Amino acid sequence: MRPQPPIFPTIKQEIFDWRLWTGRAVVLAFAALAGLTVVVFTWMTEHAAAYFSSFEKSFWWGPLLLTPVCTAAIVWLTRRYAPGAAGSGIPQVMAAIEPEVPKNSRHIFVSLKLSVIKMLLTTWGLLAGLSLGREGPSVQIAAGVMHNARRWLPARSQVSDNGLLVAGGAAGIAAAFNTPLGGVMFAIEELSRKPENRSNGLIVAAIVLGGLMSVSVYGNITYFGVIQVQNFGWALLLPGLLVAVCTGVAGGLFARLLIISLAGVSGDWFSRWRRKAPVRFAAACGLAVAVLGLASHGDTFGSGYDPTRAMLDGDGDASPLYVLLKFMATWITTWAGVPGGLFAPALAIGGAMGNDIAQLTGYVNAPTLIALGMAGFLAAVTQAPLTAFIIVMEMVSGHALVLSLMSSALIASGVSRLISAPLYTALAELQLQRLPTRG
16 A cells, blocks of 8 residues: 655645746646637637638639639648648647657647647638638647747646646647537547546646636637437437447548548559649649539538538538538548648538438437537547547537437447547657658
């Protein structure tokens, strides 16, 4: 049995150790700053999406010119000035936490410079109508702000660099979704690699504080609003199971497709073109996204917020091919190499799958299956079922659907594991290949 610490010396150290309190104050101050940075980023992306929507409605042909040109420009700037800003941002933070990464090389994956560039280029991507989300980028942005706190920590501080990265990345998710609990679970499922990171009360407090910054500005709202769930019974069993299995298969295929595409090891003509002429390849991807957007009457542009809200309100007239078109638009956007995340598009695809199954089976309460589809597809793509479950749970009015959401996320994640390796782990390994020591 481990000996108990002496009471009075421990209390004395807690009260009078100025290094301890200074370190805590610095961590919490930067956690608040990271949360506020994500709030600013949210404001930027929302206005960018609104401007594109207005442009697209005024000039239906506009995306055929705007989207390819902007996609090519974004990829050129990213590759030339900030290669670490490409993609989601979550793999970069996971790579920075790896023990094999030297401290002087972490700026390759996470830094204030990358945070600023990530904010600008992701916003530009939404201004161009690309199918991406802001949640993954929020992880890298907040981690870059939080990691800068190490410059201000006193000597012999008990807060490690990895702890700052975990706290920052999780605070980014918490602030992006207005779900502090979701941020804590994201830190446990995706970012933590050492047990001490998981049990550090200061790190948890920093995550929660970062999330509360978003709540203090935007109020207690969620990205897609509150999903109203009516009373349900055994009639949900078969449609709910169908949603979980279908989203698991689709999410696993989506993750596998992304890994193969981004790794570029298949040797196909597109992968060779991407390696030889990445900017021209990005322009072609932008044109494909624009064509998909026009084919869906604008529904596949952006993060997927408007079509999902329309489905939840019961007055949506999305294309019957919306799931396929959004799936393709999100894959092509990511393949192009622009900075942007997958969380919001994944929620939109999963919600649409739930809505389609509700119509197919005649289930009367479509929002219930939409919520199950959101949790299932996000869990299948990320293979982080508890994070997906908690994020969607915060959108549901009442607790009647909690067990169903958890079951859907766990089943879908289990099915996905039969099809694909964990997406972010695989992409983090690709990021590690950028280290000088690994060529």
